Amino acid sequence: MPIDHQQHFASVLASTVHDIKNSLGIQQQLIQKIALILDESNNPDITQLKFESNRMNHSMMQLLILYKIESHKFNLEIDEYPALDILEEVQAQHASLFQSNGINLLTECPDDLMSYLDFTHISNALGTILNNAQRYSRQKVLLSATLQKAFICFAIEDDGMGYPAEFLNIDLSNIHKMDWVTGSTGLGLHFVLNIAALHTNMNQCGYIKIDNESRLGGARFRLFLPN
Secondary structure, eight states: OOOOHHHHHHHHHHHHHHHHHHHHHHHHHHHHHHHHHHTTTTOOOHHHHHHHHHHHHHHHHHHHHHHHHHOOOOOOOOEEEEHHHHHHHHHHHHHHHHHHHEEEEEEEETTTOOEEEEEHHHHHHHHHHHHHHHOOOOSEEEEEEEETTEEEEEEESSEEEEEEEOHHHTTTTOOGGSSSTTTTOOOHHHHHHHHTTTEEEEEEEEEEOOOOOTTSSSOOEEEEEOO
């Protein structure tokens, strides 16, 4: 039987990414251990080191999930959750980084707003976008959730310079058209788009939108999930 070289390479790459992700997990534990020994848990450099390690780990996770989606080996675990729980989870994961960088992270969500979603993957997806927002914001980032007709909308808005014009025109569904030279690939958005699209209800599926219409004056990201 002839070897499918493309599939073989994808499998080898997925295995390698998995190994790297395991190593990063050990690295994260060591960083935490060293910070406790030195009593430097709130040191800005330690905080940044934790953030970069987490960011690499999330990137590896995204690649693995995209591989599983492509190979039809991935399923969501959807249940009902208060939207506020999602926002609080995302906020908690990034609170120390925002604090160390002097950025105010605000949340806005009705207490009784419910959502149907995969808690782990949606919180990770929003965390991916929030990482970028804190890098480009000046002083504030707003994380919110609202009900818009048959969809729940999770939004991340910042007070930075906004998305570049060419980035707003990227086809996020086509990974082959992304810019792998400059590093502005949009891989995080491509990942979130795929996770959103897997959320379906009554012939509706999730989607994302990006623009520069933030209430804070910068970029705005919106994730729409059927409710």
